[in-house]
Amino acid sequence: MNFKNFVGNDSIKKQLLPLFLQNKISHAIILVGEKGLGKKTFAKIVAQRLICSSVTDNNPCENCLNCKKIENNVHPDVIYPEKSGTLQSYSIATIRKIRLDAYIAPNEANKKIYIFSNIDNMGIPAQNALLKILEEPPKNVFFILTCISLSNILPTVCSRVQQFSLDRVDILDLQNYLLKRYPEKSEENLKKIAEISQGNIGLANDLLASADFEALIYETKKIILALCSAKEFDLIEAVGKISENRKDFLIGLDFLLNIFRESMILSVNEDFDGDNVCVKRISETFSTKQILNLLDVISKTKNYIDKNVNMSILSTYFASSVFSEAYRKN
Ligand SMILES: [Zn+2]
Known part of the structure; x- marks a missing residue:
């Protein structure tokens, strides 16, 4: 290069x-x-x-x-x-x-x-x-x-x-790069990946290397829906699935960070075009302050992954922290 x-x-x-x-x-x-x-x-x-x-x-x-x-x-x-x-x-x-x-x-x-x-x-x-x-x-x-x-x-x-x-690249530039580099993958998937990775090429490549990207995104969405409907057991189960290995857990958390960030924008700006079901559910269920706190838990968990904390402990920590952050009584 x-x-x-x-x-x-x-x-x-x-x-x-x-x-x-x-x-x-x-x-x-x-x-x-x-x-x-x-x-x-x-x-x-x-x-x-x-x-x-x-x-x-x-x-x-x-x-x-x-x-x-x-x-x-x-x-x-x-x-x-x-x-x-x-x-x-x-x-x-x-x-x-x-x-x-x-x-x-x-x-x-x-x-x-x-x-x-x-x-x-x-x-x-x-x-x-x-x-x-x-x-x-x-x-x-x-x-x-x-x-x-x-x-x-x-x-x-x-x-x-x-x-x-060094900066993130334009999402469109990233899309074009991915289309060129992975001609065998579906255009729709590559566009989705460019969007989720928000211009971070390394993350986009990691997503593509992940054995089952679709399944991972599916479980991550389940985490959000379980959290929004206060189903703690479903939440623990879905978190368990995405945290089976370090790399998938990181990708899942990045995906969550993006969704929560968009919900945050939607909660303060109604004109924001958040057409994603998960984004809408979060901003309808939680207050801006709660979304901020949840973002904080996700970021903290990501830092722990970088520090090589034991994965099963981290999985339990994450599930219980997001749940209590979302439903604790003040
Ligand atoms: Zn030379």
């Missing part, structure tokens, strides 16, 4: 691409954006652009040895440092190793590139260790960092890196 066929994201391309031509790109950049926007893919394209042997039209050629090796994650000078620990992040020991390694000349390319992905979980001591290399970088060494948000990154680290944000 190159910058041209990376879907959407015109603003980051407009900011970043001229820097290559003007030789103004910093030795360290950070790509910020939610999960699923293609930060890792974009980092790879930047690495290719930096060491491609025949850059064409300010884009990596994708055909030279450097580009091909980067594409296949086997380039000796494009290094993905090892993650460790329960949070799967970069330890101080790893950063110290890199500080030594960075002074060794590259093997094949004219630069050495370190790609640190999702540094959100990186501890403060490790960030401080990283800061030392960022402050005095060895020659011809380049760092590409990615994170979901800058909120957990030390300001001193932020000040040493050029920041760029």
Whole structure:
């Protein structure tokens, strides 16, 4: 892939691409954006652009040895440092190793590139260790960092890196991308998926990889209807089904988040075109404040999934929390 066929994201391309031509790109950049926007893919394209042997039209050629090796994650000078620990992040020991390694000349390319992905979980001591290399970088060494948000990154680290944000893409652009990439799938399904994923390409691809997307959406709708009619047992049963595996649970929760967000809009703006049955049922059954609280429970549960909490505990937690949030007596 190159910058041209990376879907959407015109603003980051407009900011970043001229820097290559003007030789103004910093030795360290950070790509910020939610999960699923293609930060890792974009980092790879930047690495290719930096060491491609025949850059064409300010884009990596994708055909030279450097580009091909980067594409296949086997380039000796494009290094993905090892993650460790329960949070799967970069330890101080790893950063110290890199500080030594960075002074060794590259093997094949004219630069050495370190790609640190999702540094959100990186501890403060490790960030401080990283800061030392960022402050005095060895020659011809380049760092590409990615994170979901800058909120957990030390300001001193932020000040040493050029920041760029990736965005969701237009739903129409996503639809066109999906139609091209999955010509064998039904157009109607792809449109639905583009809508549910709200321009998040990673989520759309996950949905399509999910073994039985239709069944998952069916169970998720059952959750909503059971919740709206106060049928606690049906609710527990449907939650149990979507939480059989982590990935499906995440997709189901994303679907719920979208539906509840639309209900929220409908509850404050009657003109909103919420033609979905579930959206209408929610806004008829619950107050705006309740919908907000339910949105909060869904988001919290999503965060717990990311923290590897046991799935059956999480399933029980989710079912009982949404139910009590919806029907607790004040
Ligand atoms: Zn190339």
